[in-house]
Amino acid sequence: MNHESELTLSVFTENRVGLLGRVAATFTRRSLNIESLTVSESELPGIHRFTIVVRTSRETARKLAAQIERHVDVLKAFVHTDGEVVQREVALYKVDPVRLSEAFESLIVGHGARVLERQADFVVVEHVGSDADTSALLEALRPYGVLEFVRSGRVALTRPMRPLAEFLDALERDAGNAR
Amino acid sequence: MNSPATPALTTPVETSRALRVSGAEALVRSLLAEGVDTLFGYPGGAIMPVYDALHGFRDQLRHVLVRHEQGAIHAAQGYARASGRTGVCLATSGPGAANLVTGIADAQIDSTPVVCITGQVHSALLGSDAFQEIDILNVTAPLTKWNVQVTRAEDLPAAVARAFYLARTGRPGPVLIDLTKDAQVALLDFRYEPCTRVRAYVPRPRVSEASLEAAARLLDEAQRPLVVVGQGVVLSGAEAELLALAERTGAPVASTLLGLGALPTDHPQWVGMVGMHGRYGANVKTNECDLLLAIGMRFDDRVTGDLSRYAKQAKVIHVELDAAEIGKNVLPTVALHGDAKDVLAALLPRLGARRRDAWLAEFRACDAIEHEKVVQRDLYPEGPQLRMGEVVRVLAEKTHGEAIVVTDVGQHQMFAARYSSFIRPRSCVTSGGLGTMGFALPAAIGAKLARPERTVVAVIGDGGFQMTTQELGTAVQAGAAVKLVILDNCFLGMVRQWQELFFDSRYSETAMQNPDFCKLAEAYGVPALRVEARGDLGAAVDAMLASPGPFLLHVVVEREANVFPMVPAAASVSEVRLEA
Numbered sequence: 001m002n003h004e005s006e007l008t009l010s011v012f013t014e015n016r017v018g019l020l021g022r023v024a025a026t027f028t029r030r031s032l033n034i035e036s037l038t039v040s041e042s043e044l045p046g047i048h049r050f051t052i053v054v055r056t057s058r059e060t061a062r063k064l065a066a067q068i069e070r071h072v073d074v075l076k077a078f079v080h081t082d083g084e085v086v087q088r089e090v091a092l093y094k095v096d097p098v099r100l101s102e103a104f105e106s107l108i109v110g111h112g113a114r115v116l117e118r119q120a121d122f123v124v125v126e127h128v129g130s131d132a133d134t135s136a137l138l139e140a141l142r143p144y145g146v147l148e149f150v151r152s153g154r155v156a157l158t159r160p161m162r163p164l165a166e167f168l169d170a171l172e173r174d175a176g177n178a179r
Numbered sequence: 180m181n182s183p184a185t186p187a188l189t190t191p192v193e194t195s196r197a198l199r200v201s202g203a204e205a206l207v208r209s210l211l212a213e214g215v216d217t218l219f220g221y222p223g224g225a226i227m228p229v230y231d232a233l234h235g236f237r238d239q240l241r242h243v244l245v246r247h248e249q250g251a252i253h254a255a256q257g258y259a260r261a262s263g264r265t266g267v268c269l270a271t272s273g274p275g276a277a278n279l280v281t282g283i284a285d286a287q288i289d290s291t292p293v294v295c296i297t298g299q300v301h302s303a304l305l306g307s308d309a310f311q312e313i314d315i316l317n318v319t320a321p322l323t324k325w326n327v328q329v330t331r332a333e334d335l336p337a338a339v340a341r342a343f344y345l346a347r348t349g350r351p352g353p354v355l356i357d358l359t360k361d362a363q364v365a366l367l368d369f370r371y372e373p374c375t376r377v378r379a380y381v382p383r384p385r386v387s388e389a390s391l392e393a394a395a396r397l398l399d400e401a402q403r404p405l406v407v408v409g410q411g412v413v414l415s416g417a418e419a420e421l422l423a424l425a426e427r428t429g430a431p432v433a434s435t436l437l438g439l440g441a442l443p444t445d446h447p448q449w450v451g452m453v454g455m456h457g458r459y460g461a462n463v464k465t466n467e468c469d470l471l472l473a474i475g476m477r478f479d480d481r482v483t484g485d486l487s488r489y490a491k492q493a494k495v496i497h498v499e500l501d502a503a504e505i506g507k508n509v510l511p512t513v514a515l516h517g518d519a520k521d522v523l524a525a526l527l528p529r530l531g532a533r534r535r536d537a538w539l540a541e542f543r544a545c546d547a548i549e550h551e552k553v554v555q556r557d558l559y560p561e562g563p564q565l566r567m568g569e570v571v572r573v574l575a576e577k578t579h580g581e582a583i584v585v586t587d588v589g590q591h592q593m594f595a596a597r598y599s600s601f602i603r604p605r606s607c608v609t610s611g612g613l614g615t616m617g618f619a620l621p622a623a624i625g626a627k628l629a630r631p632e633r634t635v636v637a638v639i640g641d642g643g644f645q646m647t648t649q650e651l652g653t654a655v656q657a658g659a660a661v662k663l664v665i666l667d668n669c670f671l672g673m674v675r676q677w678q679e680l681f682f683d684s685r686y687s688e689t690a691m692q693n694p695d696f697c698k699l700a701e702a703y704g705v706p707a708l709r710v711e712a713r714g715d716l717g718a719a720v721d722a723m724l725a726s727p728g729p730f731l732l733h734v735v736v737e738r739e740a741n742v743f744p745m746v747p748a749a750a751s752v753s754e755v756r757l758e759a
Contacts, residue, residue, distance in 0.1 A: 014378065018316055018326070025321045066503035072325045072345055075379040171379050 002057045006035070008080045008087065008156050009065060011050035012042060012164055014073040022071050023050060026064060032056055036089070036153035044164060047075065053154050076167060080158055087156035091134035092116070093125040096145030104144055111137045122147060197368035202332030202358070203232035205369045206296065209339035210240065212371040215267050217241045217258060217628055219251040219621075223271025224311060226298030228363035243628065243657045246649035248275050250621035252282025252353075253647070256291045257625030260608045261583055261635075263416070265292040265347050266625065272298045273311030276357070277318070281615055283353045284322045288612030289437060290414060292351035294342050295319075302330040302359040315357050324352030332365035336372070344374035349382030350501040351414060384500075386517035386525055393513045394472075394496045395529035401470035401494075403538045404430040405461075407453055407482075410437035410611075411475015411500060411519045418442070418604050420523035421474070427527060429535040431542050433461040435476050437611045440601030445580070450542040454482040456593040459553075459744045459755055460545030465490050466753040467541075474498040475519040478508035479612065488751035498522045552757040553743045558598065564737040565713055567594040567666050574636055574664065575600045577720045582634040583608060583626050585661075587619035587643030590672035593742045595638040617646030623661040624654050634662065634724065641667040641693050651703040654729040662723050663705075663731045665696050668738045676741045680759060700731035707731040 013019050020039065027034050035053040042049040054061065058079065065077040093113075095104075100123065108115060113127035127137050134151050200208065206229055210218065220242060222230045233242055245251040248270045255266030270276050276297040286293045300309040316328050325345045329338050335358070342354040398404060406428075412421050421442055425432045431450040432442045442449050451458025453465060462484075465471065471493045476482070483489040486508060497504075497511035498519055505514045515522045557568030571594050574582070580600025585608040586592040592609060601607050608626050610618040623637035644665050654661050675689040697707035706726055710719045710733070723730045744755045 017328070018320060021317060022320050029321065063503070063507055066505075066507070070501065070503045072377060072380055168379065171381060 002059060004055055004057050006053060006055050006082060007058065007061045008082070008085050008154065009050070009052040009054065009061065009068070009077060010080065010156065010158065011052065011068055011077045012075040013048050013050065014075065015041075015046055015048050016073045019071065019073055023052075023068055023074070026068050026071075027052075027054065030060065030064065032060070032064070038153035038155050040155075042164065047164070051154055051156050075171075076164070078158065080156070085156040085158050087130060087154050088128055089131055089134060089152050089154050091127045091137070091149070091151040093127070093138065093141050093146055094148035095123045095125060095141055096147055097121065097123050099144050107140055111140065113137060197370045199366055200369045201228065201232065201363065202329075202335050202365055202367060203228035203363040204235070205332065205335050205367055206339065206358070206363070207232045207236050207240065208369060209336050209371055210267065211236070212373070213265070213339070213343045215240065215265075217243060218267040218269055219243045219245055219254040219258070219625065220269030221245055221248050221251055221271070221275060223275045223298065225272035225300055225360050226269065226275070226358075226363075228360065229269065229296070229298065229358070241628075242269075243624070243653060245621065245653045247647065248278035249281055249617065250624075250647055250650040250653060252279045252286070252293065252295065253615075253618050253621035254625035254628075254650075254653070255293045256282060256286050256289075256618075257585060257608055257622030258629040259291050259293055259625075260622070261605055261626035261633075262629035263605065264629065265294055265343060267294045267296070269296045270298070271311065272300055272315070273313050275311075276315040277313055280318060280322065281613075283319055283355065285610055285613040285615045285618065286353035287322050287324065289610065290351050290410060291353065292346040293353040294346050295353060295355040297355060297357050298363070299328065299357045299359045301361050303361070305330075305359070315355065319355050322353070323355050326355040326357070328357040328359070329362050330359045332362045332367040335362060335367065336369060337374070340372060340374040341377065345377065345380075349380070383518050383521065384516055386515060386522050390513055390515050391522075391525050391529060394515055395526060397470055397494055397496060397513060398428060398472065399531055399533075402535075403468045404428060404470040404472060404535070405464055405468035405493075406430050406432040406472045406474065407434065407465075407476060408432060408438040408441045408474045409435045409476025410441075411498070412438060412441040413604060415475065415500070415518045415520040417475075417520035417523050420520055420527065422446070423527055424523055424530070427530050427532055429533045429539070430472070431464070431535075431539050433458070435479070435482055435611075436596055436609060437607075438476060439596060439607040440604055443602045444600050445602060448539065450539075452596055453752070454479075455484070455746045456597065456742050456744065457746075458546070458597070459549040459757060460542040462744065462746060462752040462755040463545060464542060466492065466751065468493050470494050470496065472496045472498070473509075473511075474523070475500070477501075477504045483508065484746045484750055484752045484754075488753070549744065549757065557594070562737065565711070565716065565734060566737050566740055567591050568598050569713075570664065570666060570716065570734050570736065571595050571598040571638065573716055573720055574638070577717070577724055578634050578636060582606070582636045583630060585609065585619050585623040585626055585635060585637040587637075587639040588614045588616045589640045589643060590676065590740070590742050591638050591640045591666040594666075616640075616643035619643060620647050620661075620663065621650045621653070623663070624650060624657060624659040627659040627661050628657060635660075636662045636664060638664050638666060640672060641665055641669065641691055641696075642671045644696070645693075648699065651700060651705055651729070651731075655704050658728065660728050663729070664723075665731065665733050666736050667693060667696065667733060668736050668740070669693055670738060672740070673742070675739065679739070679741070681747070696731060696733040705729045705731050707733060709733040709735070711735040
């Protein structure tokens, strides 16, 4: 229960100013570092989806999710283990072209990456995968001279999950009882 | 003073039932639409249009001019806590808004419905480090239930409606509306529609039938159930349901500091306050009961002591409206997620009538021990000096336990909590979760203005009183007949007690060189009396209660007295001490 692992939180919210800060502050209050954070609109217009990666225990993550849900404009927060999500991140690598060879080309193909742009003084490689895959490619590219490296936060979809719309309907039925 | 009492700020023009008014006037009209009759505030540059609008409505809306914005929010809190209505306070931008912050945090942790309205610089200047600009939205984000900045006048009525709805529903709390100056000045077509729902916000959840059944079964099976109630009972107005549950189950009922008065303290099943300075029996029996029924409380660390040794033998039923509190500190056997009133009303018909006299008698046996070791000495001391406990006893006797007792924070607070009578609901107004010194005087003013028919006695330490002394001016100007009892030991008593017990009596910076409190009060026009001798106390309290307006009673008490019982920090509740 108290064993720490990498967990993914999916948080669904209204699109309101200041909510990102409120959600982020819920982590800092518990002195937890956010490993990565991605925010975008979900399949429902006006509803945003936060994908947050954090290293902590499931117990702490459960309490965290409840405290995140306490923010008025947060609709729902879910906690997932790695096995429960299909997750990807995007990484871009700017490589020095001087040492490029056929081995480089096959390395790129072997990692499922591709060259996005070739210029006289650099080549940009794009890779989409798990964070472990992007890190592995980074190490593999180092001998060629990595000039710049950037990776996105994780985006993740859950394996089986009740659709959000259905969930919201249930909440609305509950709220029918509201004072 | 020649301006008419009717609003003349802008000429109201009927446009299909909408009034064409300024944002400032729309704010005032929105407050009236929400039923606000009193607000507490302090003017300044960025809020001046609102103050100008208020002037036009001064016969409908009472504005209480405080002496510091912290006083405004504590007064709004006192108003809310004593009446059950939403408190409202008003401040300017920058320092004005920043001075509200302590009170906002206090209202958040003590679930007090307060709407704060702050002025803000012109929207074109936002983020430019303008004069008296602070980012109050970000400052208060972790301290408010909700906050919003309004930069367009037409958004104002809906923001006010949402603010009041969120402040008072569900688990109540503070909300803040930050109004840029241009939004106060611009014109809008005013129409007010109260807010009745917010998507995915469920202020009153439906209670699970299965959980109710499970809870009823646990209660019927229990031999030694202990009920511990918190402010949730008071906030949901569930006092009658609690009384019925107590009498149906025959169970002893204890409360947290903020739950005091949820069950009248003269009820035969009342067994006292739990926690660090709670009653001996209530603490010890927490670790001997077989079922703990916790209602509208959040297992604060001052209540539980060492969590790993808290009620481990007991099954736990947690009745709680805030889902984030369920399982946060104590994992319940059965969770009843819902409003206390709804839950108790649904639970009652499922419970059989029981008597648990033998179990209750165990608490009385503990009381006898506590009485001999602690209470007798507190209430009827034999030494020459007055003690805090006996002053509280005399106050309770002279007010027949009918007063609203407001306290500050420290030793006097614990004596007031332990020895006051709370017979009527909403009679205890104190800063619990945050422990804010300086709370009592402004909170008492707010409580008195909300409940003018009730006697309001503020019990205040010499340290805390000096944090908001200036609000004496507010009490006088607002005509708030608060009775202020300063228990003066020339020490920051609670810190001194800890220094004595845990820091080898090294009294680092806890002794106070105090002013003549009577002269100070008299400088504000507040009559005052100083009491040092036991024989003078009764007559002085009589004089205080008989005086028509605010009154200060300066009571010199024993310098180095301690509050017992005490559960030392990190100890278990069963290790509660009766003496040093």
